[in-house]
Amino acid sequence: MKTSKFFIATQKEVPAEAEIVSHRLMLRAGFIRRLAAGIYTWLPLGLRAMRKVEAVVREEMNRAGAIELVMPVVQPAGLWQQSRRWDEYGPELLRFKDRHERDFVMQPTSEEVITDLARGELKSYRRLPVHFYHIQTKFRDERRPRFGVMRSREFVMKDGYSFHADYADLEREYRNMHDTYTRIFTRLGLRFRAVAADTGAIGGTGSHEFHVLADSGEDAIAFSPQSDYAANVELAEAVAPGARPPAKETMQKVPTPGKTTCEDVAKLLGLPLQRTVKAVAVMHERDFVLLLVRGDHALNEIKTQKLIGAFRFASEAEIQQALGCKAGYIGPVGAKVKVIADRTVAAMADFVCGANEAGYHLTGVNWGRDAPEPEGADIRNVVPGDPSPDGKGRLEIVRGIEVGHIFQLRTKYSEAMGAKFLDAAGAEQPFEMGCYGIGVTRIVAAAIEQNHDARGIIFPAPIAPFAVGIVPIGYHKNAPVREAAERLHAELAASGIDALLDDRDERPGVMFADMDLIGIPHRVVLGERGLAAGTAEYKARRDEKGSDVPLGEVVPLLRQKLG
RNA sequence: CGGGGCGUGGCGCAGUCUGGUAGCGCGCUUGCUUUGGGAGCAAGAUGUCGGAGGUUCAAAUCCUCUCGCCCCGACCA
Numbered sequence: 001m002k003t004s005k006f007f008i009a010t011q012k013e014v015p016a017e018a019e020i021v022s023h024r025l026m027l028r029a030g031f032i033r034r035l036a037a038g039i040y041t042w043l044p045l046g047l048r049a050m051r052k053v054e055a056v057v058r059e060e061m062n063r064a065g066a067i068e069l070v071m072p073v074v075q076p077a078g079l080w081q082q083s084r085r086w087d088e089y090g091p092e093l094l095r096f097k098d099r100h101e102r103d104f105v106m107q108p109t110s111e112e113v114i115t116d117l118a119r120g121e122l123k124s125y126r127r128l129p130v131h132f133y134h135i136q137t138k139f140r141d142e143r144r145p146r147f148g149v150m151r152s153r154e155f156v157m158k159d160g161y162s163f164h165a166d167y168a169d170l171e172r173e174y175r176n177m178h179d180t181y182t183r184i185f186t187r188l189g190l191r192f193r194a195v196a197a198d199t200g201a202i203g204g205t206g207s208h209e210f211h212v213l214a215d216s217g218e219d220a221i222a223f224s225p226q227s228d229y230a231a232n233v234e235l236a237e238a239v240a241p242g243a244r245p246p247a248k249e250t251m252q253k254v255p256t257p258g259k260t261t262c263e264d265v266a267k268l269l270g271l272p273l274q275r276t277v278k279a280v281a282v283m284h285e286r287d288f289v290l291l292l293v294r295g296d297h298a299l300n301e302i303k304t305q306k307l308i309g310a311f312r313f314a315s316e317a318e319i320q321q322a323l324g325c326k327a328g329y330i331g332p333v334g335a336k337v338k339v340i341a342d343r344t345v346a347a348m349a350d351f352v353c354g355a356n357e358a359g360y361h362l363t364g365v366n367w368g369r370d371a372p373e374p375e376g377a378d379i380r381n382v383v384p385g386d387p388s389p390d391g392k393g394r395l396e397i398v399r400g401i402e403v404g405h406i407f408q409l410r411t412k413y414s415e416a417m418g419a420k421f422l423d424a425a426g427a428e429q430p431f432e433m434g435c436y437g438i439g440v441t442r443i444v445a446a447a448i449e450q451n452h453d454a455r456g457i458i459f460p461a462p463i464a465p466f467a468v469g470i471v472p473i474g475y476h477k478n479a480p481v482r483e484a485a486e487r488l489h490a491e492l493a494a495s496g497i498d499a500l501l502d503d504r505d506e507r508p509g510v511m512f513a514d515m516d517l518i519g520i521p522h523r524v525v526l527g528e529r530g531l532a533a534g535t536a537e538y539k540a541r542r543d544e545k546g547s548d549v550p551l552g553e554v555v556p557l558l559r560q561k562l563g
Numbered sequence: 564c565g566g567g568g569c570g571u572g573g574c575g576c577a578g579u580c581u582g583g584u585a586g587c588g589c590g591c592u593u594g595c596u597u598u599g600g601g602a603g604c605a606a607g608a609u610g611u612c613g614g615a616g617g618u619u620c621a622a623a624u625c626c627u628c629u630c631g632c633c634c635c636g637a638c639c640a
Contacts, residue, residue, distance in 0.1 A: 012601065013575050013589060017633060037632065143564085146634085260640060279640060298638055313639070327640040354640075381638090455600095473599055509600035516600090527599065537599090 001466065002489070002501045007044045010514050020216045022448035023148030025457050029518045031444070038145025038153030045518055046444070048465035050156065053443050054135050056187050056462055057158050064180040066131040066160050071113045073137050077103030079112035082417045092140045106139035111413050111435060114161040118431060119419035125165045128421065128431075129173060133160030135440060149441045150401065150449075151218070156440040163414075164432040165423060170408055174206055177406045177436045181210050184438065185404070189460025190447060193400065195221050195230040206408030206434075211400025212446040221400045222382050226393025233397065234302045236382045237389040241347040249350040249364030251333075257359045260328025262295030265352060265361050277345050277353040277365075279330045281314035281322070288314060288322040292332060292341040294348070297380040304379045307340070329354040332371045333362055339374050346376030401446045402439070409433040448519070457519030458541045466500035467562055468492060469520035471511045473527040475503050484526050484551070488536070491555050497562060516541065522561060524554055 009030030017034065018024040026032045031046025042050060058068065077095070080086040085093070086105075094106040107113070114132055122128065135158045145153050160177075164170040178194065185192045190212050197209040209232060211221055223230035231237075259265045262276040276295030281288065282304075289308060293299050305311065319327050322337050331353030332339045345351075346367065355362045367373050386395045413419065414430035423429050444463065451458040461467055470492075472478075472485035485501055492499040500520065502511045515523055525537040525546065536554050539546030540561070549557055 010601095011574065011590085015574065016569085016576090019634080034632090143637095144634095262640085280638080281640070301638075313637090319640080330640060471599090477598085507598055507600085507602065509598090509602080511601095512599080513601045525599075529599090 001499070002503045004503050006500070008504075008514060008518075009043055009045075010517055018148065020147050020150070020449065021452055022150065022216075022445040025448055025452060025517070026148055026445065029457060031518075032149060034148075038142055038151070040149055040152060040154070042441075045465045049444050049459070049463055050441060052463050052465070053188065053440050054156075054158075057184055057438055057440065058135065060180050060184045060187070061133050061158065061160065064131075064176055066133045066162075068134060069132050070134045070136060071107070071110045071117075073107055073139070075105050075107050075110075075113055077105060079116055079417070080105055083112050083115070083413055084416060085112070092142065094139050094141045107136075108138055108140045109157075109159055109435075109437070110134070110136070111161065111409070111433075112417070115413045115417045115419045115431075115433070118163050118414075119417065122163055122419075122421055122431070125421055125423045125429075128163055128165045129169050131160055131162035131173060131434075133158060133436070147216070148445060150445045152441070155442065158438040158440055160436040162434040162436070164434070165421070165429065167410070167432050170410070170432040170434050171206075174406060174408055174434055177434070178208060181404050181406065181436070181438070185210060185212070188443065188447065188462055189451075190403075190443070191450060192403070193221060193223065193230050193398075195223070195232050195400075197232050197235060197405065206406070208406050209402050210404030210406075210438075212403050212443075212450060213398055214401050214446065214449040215399055216449055217399035217401040219400050219402055220381075220397055222386075222395045222397050224388035224390065224393040224395055227388060227390050229388050229390045229392065231389075233381050234300065236395070238342070238344065238378050238380050238382045239387050239389055240343045240378075244347045244367070245349045247349050247364075247366035247369060249366075251362055251364045251366070251370045253355050253357075253360050253362055255359060256329075256361045259361070266295060269352065269361075269363065271352060271363075275348075275350070275352055277331065277348065277351050279332065279354055281319045281327065281330060282308075282311040283314050283318060284308045284311040287338060288318060289338045289340060290323075290330070290332060290335060291379060292339065292345045292353075292374065293380045294342065294344050295352075297342065297344065297383065300379055300381045303377075307377055307379060323356050325354070325356040326358050329358050329360060330356055331362065331365075332374065333365060334371075339372075340379065341374035341376050342380045343376045343378055344380065346374050401442065401449065403443050403446055404436075404438045406436045407434065409435050451519075453542075455513070456517035459519035459521055461521045461562060464498075464519055464521050466498045466520050467522060468497055468499040468558055469515040469523045470499055470501040471508065471515060471523060471525045472502070473508050473525065476505045478528055480531050481526055481528060484531055484536075488524065488526070488554060492558065495555060495559055497558060522558060524558075 011028045014024050015027050018027055030043050032040045138157045139154050142153050162173045192212050194208050194210050197207040220233035222233050222236040256265050259268050262278050266273045266276050273296040277292050278295050280291040280299050323330050349366050350364050352363050382395055384397050388395050411430040420428045420430050447463050448457050472481045475482050489501040521541045523539045534551055535548040537546040538549045
């Protein structure tokens with residue numbers, strides 16, 4: 001490809017809308033342009049990168065035995081009503097009507113359509129197992145789209161759905177996909193980690209997320225360096241602490257005017273934050289519940305929701321009514337409400353908590369003596385240094401970008417939608433199902449987030465829109481340079497290497513800057529002086545300086561580099 | 564959804580408080596010079612100042628409504 005026949009839309013200045021580095025670079029490099037909130041046009045260069053990702057995903061999915069098809073973006077509401085997701089999905093599901101006032105949705109995923117297909121086509125166990133996938137545009141009306149294509153409303157996802165006669169076979173395919181995803185992200189040159197994830201109400205052994213590790217990631221991942229344990233912090237178990245130490249202090253009420261946070265109270269009393277207990281008031285339906293976590297810990301809403309069901313934070317008025325005290329000074333002592341203590345709190349002695357009287361806290365509080373023994377449960381987020389749940393080592397926490405998710409759906413959809421097959425004994429059985437997603441567009445952003453420098457993007461070769469950039473110095477003035485550039489371009493094309501020849505009448509600095517910005521991994525410079533000596537200059541994107549290579553060795557060198 | 568902020572040539576911004584000729588940088592066009600890390604000089608083009616209504620002799624600027632976008636929060640006892 002020549003730049004004159006292509007579309008380069010690089011920018012020196014950064015649009016004000018961009019917050020994180022991948023978003024800024026994708027705009028500057030001319031990969032994407034925003035059309036509306038969370039909705040982007042993919043320019044030719046960005047599209048090439050997206051297609052490279054798709055190609056790797058497609059190749060590995062096919063290799064793993066999955067079969068590609070394409071399902072519609074616009075789907076009838078009826079199927080969504082059958083699966084109950086019409087009611088369950090909430091405002092993220094974009095709904096609209098056609099001219100006949102019939103309801104439709106813009107697909108966020110395709111469980112309904114594939115299950116509908118399966119119930120029509122897969123009547124016999126002899127057809128199983130089968131795994132269909134497509135790479136298709138998705139729409140989720142995100143509460144807050146941000147970070148460019150990292151969290152956009154419209155995006156491209158590979159979603160696959162497998163159908164099995166029994167659970168054992170689903171588990172086999174699940175492991176197959178775990179391996180396949182590992183291969184895909186490895187091939188894409190990403191630093192990633194597979195982590196155990198929330199299985200929601202479905203249970204089973206199975207849900208793993210694949211996270212690209214990056215500080216800008218929106219998810220927190222807990223892992224043990226001493227083992228292969230890794231889990232989303234939403235899920236990671238905070239292991240039960242040891243036995244409660246004996247009480248030493250007597251309970252005392254101390255004035256703490258204006259000190260409503262654990263941090264302030266601990267500072268005022270000269271005690272470590274770990275001695276304080278934070279009380280969080282929530283409402284579960286009409287019930288007031290007091291949740292207790294240690295002052296330096298954070299409540300885990302997912303764990304709490306699994307424990308007590310859907311809840312919301314109590315209002316000031318509800319707290320006043322239940323405890324006769326305003327927030328900031330509430331605690332379990334004397335409280336005639338349901339109390340759930342994190343297991344760490346349940347094992348504390350001589351702790352500090354609110355006195356249920358404005359302006360006062362209690363010190364030296366002990367369970368059993370000062371307040372009833374609480375119900376203990378795991379309701380906090382793990383923190384660095386917590387013991388790993390598998391007993392091996394201590395947890396560390398890193399941030400990640402979720403780029404893949406595999407899930408054992410079991411019979412949730414097949415039962416809801418009546419998707420059944422006849423087994424060998426002639427009995428009707430609902431399909432065991434798995435689903436497997438990869439965020440194709442998000443991978444492009446995640447790869448940039450992980451690979452960039454001050455000059456721009458540094459693409460892993462499999463994702464780069466072009467593998468090689470050819471920069472001729474004086475293309476329009478110097479016939480030998482032009483001829484050498486054309487020849488190299490043709491030779492690389494013949495070798496199946498995607499090269500971009502910059503034949504614009506630009507100054508060298510502009511061409512260098514653009515090649516660096518758009519992340520081309522390998523660069524060959526052809527100049528009059530080098531040609532006179534029979535050499536070209538080769539430089540990898542990460543190299544500081546280039547090196548001279550005899551002209552005849554350029555193509556073999558690149559073939560070797562691109563292996 | 565709650566809070567904050569921003570809409571002025573393609574991009575980044577100033578001008579708004581204190582109403583009075585719409586500006587700067589980048590980019591774009593033309594010419595000359597330049598040519599190994601985002602060139603220099605010169606001459607140009609491009610704006611219904613997000614939209615609607617109002618106040619006024621006069622509105623980018625003041626008022627009302629509206630649309631769009633961005634950021635923060637939704638972990639707080």
